Amino acid sequence: MMFTDDTTEALLAAVALVNSAEPPDSFDLDAFLRDYPYTGRIDRDDAERRDLRALRPRLRAMLLAPRDDMAAEVNDALADVRLSPRLTRHEGTDWHLHAVADDHPLAERILVETAMALIDVIRAGEGSRISVCADDQCHAVALDLSRNRSRRYCSTTCANRNAVAAYRARRAATV
Template identity: 30%
Template sequence: MDSADYTEVALRLANAELTDVESVRAALHDEPWWADRLRESDLPLLREVAGGLRRALAAMVAGPGHAQDETVRSEINALLGTHPPRPRLSGHGGHDDVPNWHVHVAGPDAPAVDEVVAAAAWGLAQGVVHHGTRRWGRCQAEGCGTYFLDTSTNQAKRFCSPRCANRVHVAAFRARKRS
C-alpha cells in the first residue's frame, strides 16, 4: 500500500457504519487481509478511532481558521500517538519472482485492528501533508454526509460520488419541470 491507499482507509473508516463487524468488513472491502480477520471485540476501538477521524475531517470541512487547524492537528496527533504506525518494508504479492514492494504499518503478527487503526491515522496525516486541509469535503446530498478528498483540478467537488450527484441533479430537474 502507499500513502494514498492509507488515506482511503481513513476515509472508509470515518464513513463506515460501525454497527457490527460485517459493516466494517464491507467498508474495508478492498483490504480483505484485514477485514476477514476483524472481530466483534475490535468494534469499540474502531469506533473510537473513527470518532477522531471524523472530528479532524469535520474541522477541515468547516473551513480555514486557526481553531480548525488546531483541531485537525490535535486530533491526528492524538491518533498517531495512541495508534502509531510501525512501518516495515514488505515484498510479497509480486509476479514472476519480482516482489511487489510496499510498506505495511504494523508488524506481521499484529492483530488486524492494530493495522487498520494505524493505517487510518497515518493515512489521514499523509492526506493532510499531501493535500492540505482545504481539499476535504462532505457530501452535500441530503441524507448522505460522506467525507471525501477532492482531488479535482478546480476543487469544486460537492458530492461523494456520481450516484449522489446524479440523484440531486435529477431531483432538481424534476422539481423545475413541475414548476
C-alpha cells in the same frame, strides 16, 4: 499523481469505514476487507468488529478537522501506538511504509495508516479534499481525488439524487 497509492488507499479505506456508520450496525467486515485488503492480523471476531465501529468517530474527527487540528489529531493517534516503521512490499504493491507491526489489532493499524495518510494531506495543504457530502440529507464524508476538485458528494447515489432534484427544479421553473 496527487498522493501515493498507499496514501490514497488508506484515505479511501478510512472514509469507507467512517461512512459505514449509517445505517447503524450495517458494518460488513468481510465486504470492507474485500474492498480494502489489509495484510497482517485479522481476527474477524466480534471484538474486532466492535473496535472498528468504535474507531469510526475518531477517524471522522481526524478526516474533517481543520489543518492545525488535523495535525494535532494525527499526533495524538501516533502517540497512542507503539510504532515500528518499516518499508515493505507485498501482493503486487511496491515499496511502502507500514508504521506498526502486522500483529497489532486491525483497528490500531487502520488508525495509524489513516494518520500516516493525513500527514501527506497536511503537508500538501490538501485538507479541502475531505469534506461532508454536499447532499443536505447526507452526513457522510466525501473524498475528492479528482484533478479538478469537482467531487462534492460521497457517492454516485447522492450526486444523482441532487442532479435529478436540480433538473426537476429547473423544469418546474420553466413551466
